[in-house]
Amino acid sequence: MKKPLYQQIADDIKEKINNNEFKPGDPIYSENELCKAYHTSRATVRRGLSLLANEGYIYVVHGKGYFVKEPDQNTYKLYYSEMDNLFNSVDNTKLLEVNIILPDSKLIESFKISKNKKIVMIRRLFFIDDEPVAYDKKYMLYLKGIPIVEKEIRYATFPEMVARIVKNTSLFNIKKHLMIYAQMPDEVTKNYLKIDDDQCIMTVEQKLFNKNGKIIGLGETHFKSDYCRLYAESEFADDKW
């Protein structure tokens, strides 16, 4: 299990950064210095530095050198799926509505489309152990010719739906935004989720974009608060390479 040299180089520098021997903003060794120090070639040195760059420890400036980065404290990896949240999984769903509609002014605004374009609207209820746990609404651009198969959308997450229904999208090239907040449910949501006391809900709004940055989907999911615990962790970029 000998550690490759490029890994050793990366680890040595990483340790100096962790121990504050190199501080954010500081220049570190040049490639040539490292070549000499480790009696190796530039390719190997560069590979080590590339690891550190990918892990967010350093950055490069052409013609100047390598510098220690300010650590990115506030970025986390979040796991989110309408259907699953590490603690419980939706085990049943009910399709409340699948419709092709003309957009109201709010949707026209959001999708930046003309008013004669059509929108697919899907409303669902999610269940766990026969208890309604989330009320879900989705809007997607409608493009002729793609059949909407109920079976396929009952358990689909929003990205999966869009990859099926909207043309020229694959799960690889959808950009996604989430907005997450707590609120008190409105009457409709209260009814669907059978909330009678003053329990609150977690709302997750989704926006999906194609690779050109055009909005192709809008969604909101309202979770009964007991059934929505979101988990996130700091990303320690693992060395994929």
Place this chain on the structure above:
Amino acid sequence: MKKPLYQQIADDIKEKINNNEFKPGDPIYSENELCKAYHTSRATVRRGLSLLANEGYIYVVHGKGYFVKEPDQNTYKLYYSEMDNLFNSVDNTKLLEVNIILPDSKLIESFKISKNKKIVMIRRLFFIDDEPVAYDKKYMLYLKGIPIVEKEIRYATFPEMVARIVKNTSLFNIKKHLMIYAQMPDEVTKNYLKIDDDQCIMTVEQKLFNKNGKIIGLGETHFKSDYCRLYAESEFADDKW
């Protein structure tokens, strides 16, 4: 602005994956095939493939080849800081308590420490425009000799605090976990946040670990729901290299 060859190789393969010519699980070209196809050396081909691997499009199996990855639909990049959330920033804080305590059984359990170890406890209130918006509690391992300067912790995020107070930690090597959920406030929180109607709160629990996986900090922040909107987006790993 000529595109480097390794980028071209990566883009060509990426396009085939986006267009579903290569599906998840499929083997793609071998390094040697690509060398021939692009009349180039293995190093260049490997650099292109490395890009794709870092962006999550493909994975490698030694001795077998490169394969298309299942797209990671449910992973997002989340921005979280107690002090800032893209919509509003805490502009004032009040230190309710800074104390060194002996852990109760719950803390002993959580930190996996013996009962004579000491814990630093910090409680704060956060304000925006003179309105209390969050109630914040932190627990950290106490190590002798490090002074706790009130000025330094009033506006500090949890990772910043720990990097100051706990030995051998830097902002680079702290692992962080978050648990996020909506709930109704308890009486204490209601009083601090001056909530009289039935408004709900967003709770964010933080766990901090050192590089060996040992827990070094526990925190919970309770936000008035209007002041906590969390934002996340799909991570399109930018080519750092």
Place this chain on the structure above:
DNA sequence: GAGTGGTCTAGACCACGAT
């Protein structure tokens, strides 16, 4: 012009998987 990183070549040898 000297020093830095950015791209690329044409090899070598090793480790792993399938057969």
Place this chain on the structure above:
DNA sequence: TCGTGGTCTAGACCACTCT
């Protein structure tokens, strides 16, 4: 054994920054 990827060498030439 053969084809695959994994590590590494010793160069080349180019582009950028600083002085």
